[in-house]
Amino acid sequence: MSGLTGFLRADGRKGIRNVVAVAYLVECAHHVARTIVTKSDDADVHLIGFPGCYPNAYALKVMQAIGTHPNIGGVLLISLGCESFNREALRAAIAASGRPVEVLVIQESGGTAETVRKGALAVARLKAVADQTPRAPMDVSELVIGTICGGSDGTSGITANPAVGRAFDRLGAAGAACVFEETGELVGCETIMADRAITPELGRELEASVRKAEAYYTVMGYGSFAPGNAEGGLTTQEEKSMGAYSKSGSAPIVGILKPGDQPVSGGLYLLDVVPDGEVRFGFPNISDNAEIVELIACGAHLTLFTTGRGSVVGSAVSPVIKVCANPETYRKLSGDMDVDAGRIMEGRGTLDEVGDEIFDLVLAVAGGQRTVSEALGHQEFILTYKAFDPIGPACLPLRRVS
């Protein structure tokens, strides 16, 4: 038994945090929403939102997925009033999940000061309901764990990433759903990845997702293998990709998700973050937090973030565990790191030992221990325009559920 105790939501899902989210539905409502969060002065009241005024099905799907995330205990929506975001559909999805939700429309609520005043009262009401959430025993098999890398360097692929892979293998063996992504960084290992798929059909979908990423990044003017990679000891494209890919560990791949899709079983999933169709809206993920938001939209209770150069970010809604790949970076930024994987470079630990440390820390954080970025108040959140087709039937792990 894991010894975990989750927040049991009305829809049956279990969270490891009990967050009240204040969501702006267009940039014009951002200041009001942020002021409400700041005034609440509560580590479990978080700011999320979407800045655009034009409608976008992807943004609605992601906001619905996050508004009904297991770590969410209640949501306050802040609308300016004239933006295109479908606040009724978002409100209805959150309400249907059994979570308390309130809506304030600035144009109808008396402007900034009055909406901030009403918003503070709404947050207090939502908190009071969220605080009544029953607790229930939670097994490791009920966890969804994401992983990304950011601020990578030559050490990422030989310390932090394979150590996360070992932790992923243990988590997956315990029944957790583990999600990796960055198809743009997987060019060259698509056949290796396809060989790990539980069905040939899924293998073909995995290869197609990497081909799509390669085509997309080519249009965006991105190559992948840079001269600096060779100086750092990397010889081939597939070797470089394997460094990022090693975060996924060695378990079979059971399915593919797109942002907002939920894993239907435990096991290892690829999150396909590259938009479908013609290249629109620019880069697939403009920064690391855009990827973290998509992992959270897929139900990630927490995210394992590997970094060599040293990122300092956390996230709204779901905790981020930062695994530092480079011992020099760790010495400079130890106050921002949860795990010192760079010690492997200095003979002060092995990949297996660091993998075990990450696994233990996942359970501790799922049990309520605050990560370093949580304690520092990091609550980054970014969501931009994208377009996706639904996943095909071969992407779901039917053999596992049946």
Added chain:
Amino acid sequence: MKPILLHPDDNVLVLAQAIHAGQTIEIDGAALAAPHDVAVGHKIARHALSVGDKVLKYGAPIGSMTAPAAPGGHVHMHNMKSDYIASHTRQATGQTTGEPS
């Protein structure tokens, strides 16, 4: 100096520190004198490698040998190539990237 073995199937090891010619390195529990200088983060052969051998790192093929390598010998551009896309092809296009994310 004990290089990193990323996967039990691998035939290359990754250097956690730079090594110098003659320095004692440990491969699978056996001591060996490094045949030449190799920089940190680079690969050395776990055992003798021949032309055409698949290079295995992370338990997966990352290319093939184009020249032999002795145990402990440097494995890089001079004696291996991609089986996927020649690394220099992308550099020659003038496309460069920032940091891998």
